[in-house]
Amino acid sequence: MILGFLAEGPLHGYELRRRMNRLHGYARAISDGTIYPAINRLIASGALLQTLETGRGATTRRTLHLTERGHEQLLQRLRAASGHDITDGARFFIVLAFLSLLPDDFERRAVLQRRLDFLDQPVGFFFDADRPLRAAEITDPYRQGILVTARAARRAELTWLRDQLGPTSRSVREQT
Amino acid sequence: MILGFLAEGPLHGYELRRRMNRLHGYARAISDGTIYPAINRLIASGALLQTLETGRGATTRRTLHLTERGHEQLLQRLRAASGHDITDGARFFIVLAFLSLLPDDFERRAVLQRRLDFLDQPVGFFFDADRPLRAAEITDPYRQGILVTARAARRAELTWLRDQLGPTSRSVREQT
DNA sequence: ACTAACATGTAATCTGTTACATGATTGA
DNA sequence: TCAATCATGTAACAGATTACATGTTAGT
Numbered sequence: 001m002i003l004g005f006l007a008e009g010p011l012h013g014y015e016l017r018r019r020m021n022r023l024h025g026y027a028r029a030i031s032d033g034t035i036y037p038a039i040n041r042l043i044a045s046g047a048l049l050q051t052l053e054t055g056r057g058a059t060t061r062r063t064l065h066l067t068e069r070g071h072e073q074l075l076q077r078l079r080a081a082s083g084h085d086i087t088d089g090a091r092f093f094i095v096l097a098f099l100s101l102l103p104d105d106f107e108r109r110a111v112l113q114r115r116l117d118f119l120d121q122p123v124g125f126f127f128d129a130d131r132p133l134r135a136a137e138i139t140d141p142y143r144q145g146i147l148v149t150a151r152a153a154r155r156a157e158l159t160w161l162r163d164q165l166g167p168t169s170r171s172v173r174e175q176t
Numbered sequence: 177m178i179l180g181f182l183a184e185g186p187l188h189g190y191e192l193r194r195r196m197n198r199l200h201g202y203a204r205a206i207s208d209g210t211i212y213p214a215i216n217r218l219i220a221s222g223a224l225l226q227t228l229e230t231g232r233g234a235t236t237r238r239t240l241h242l243t244e245r246g247h248e249q250l251l252q253r254l255r256a257a258s259g260h261d262i263t264d265g266a267r268f269f270i271v272l273a274f275l276s277l278l279p280d281d282f283e284r285r286a287v288l289q290r291r292l293d294f295l296d297q298p299v300g301f302f303f304d305a306d307r308p309l310r311a312a313e314i315t316d317p318y319r320q321g322i323l324v325t326a327r328a329a330r331r332a333e334l335t336w337l338r339d340q341l342g343p344t345s346r347s348v349r350e351q352t
Numbered sequence: 353a354c355t356a357a358c359a360t361g362t363a364a365t366c367t368g369t370t371a372c373a374t375g376a377t378t379g380a
Numbered sequence: 381t382c383a384a385t386c387a388t389g390t391a392a393c394a395g396a397t398t399a400c401a402t403g404t405t406a407g408t
Binding site: 012013014017032033036037040060061062 | 357358359360361362363
């Protein structure tokens with residue numbers, strides 16, 4: 001997220017923190033104690049550069065810039081998004097938020113395709129022995145709620161993904 | 177999750193781990209190095225008891241039991257669910273999975289109501305200065321996707337929650 | 353005068369992940 | 381005999397959270 005927001009232009013740490021919390025904080029706020037050390041690790045690793053603004057009356061404030069190396073690192077993470085970045089909805093959203101930064105359309109589609117492949121597997125949270133229970137078989141109303149809302153979310157995202165990935169080559173022919 | 181599954185009956189650590197990964201692992205698998213230390217912390221704190229099964233040929237296996245204290249701790253966490261347990265969808269699902277264990281219907285409804293209050297606020301991930309952008313104003317197709325799918329998920333859950341919380345007292349009177 | 357927002361940082365503590373380590377049982 | 385599943389554990393490292401700590405600027 002830090003690399004992504006800075007790819008859009010230099011920012012102060014404070015403004016970066018605000019944007020991060022807006023994108024992710026609806027579920028879970030990211031604290032200062034998480035963000036500032038993370039920024040400093042990225043500076044230490046050469047992904048970011050900071051220009052200190054001394055001379056102004058305010059507390060030393062800094063502007064953060066993405067280096068060429070940081071930019072390459074970001075593209076690599078987007079390109080290679082897999083594992084939790086694909087399966088965890090909140091993490092996938094972060095990937096999506098910056099996916100436009102990947103210049104290669106083929107690579108962008110590959111990321112969406114991986115998410116689609118993952119979502120194409122049916123969800124199952126509760127089991128009888130090893131058989132996944134269908135919503136109708138679950139008597140607990142709250143567990144039913146989990147299944148119902150998870151499935152609605154999954155369907156909505158699948159619809160969007162299929163629309164993005166576009167009609168298959170066969171349907172394209174049919175449509176014309 | 178540990179307390180919740182054990183409230184349904186004693187389990188071996190291994191079976192507990194399987195159930196935890198089924199409920200939560202679709203997004204993110206929980207590793208042994210997370211689960212076993214967590215179980216041992218709960219034993220140390222008096223929430224769980226273990227009975228070792230020696231004498232069998234297999235590797236020492238243990239059965240975990242929820243203590244009265246652990247049960248009370250679980251109910252307290254369910255009752256008092258707030259903060260991230262309400263705002264983070266994945267965490268709220270865990271709360272939901274065990275909410276039936278709360279005997280008081282009034283308390284259960286209060287938990288659902290807190291989630292409803294949270295979801296009732298409109299979602300906004302991207303901003304122009306301080307004004308949240310509507311889906312139509314966002315040109316980036318992937319960011320549009322975030323908004324579109326997040327809103328569909330939110331609507332589905334709101335529908336379920338409103339249905340659960342049921343007709344208001346006024347409509348109940350109307351229905352009779 | 354006070355509050356909110358701006359602006360950054362550290363330390364203690366806790367928790368999670370990964371990798372490593374061990375060993376039994378069951379079925380192909 | 382080989383692989384998968386059962387079954388549990390530790391150690392090193394990384395990362396997150398909370399609380400504390402400091403100070404400015406702008407508006408009421």
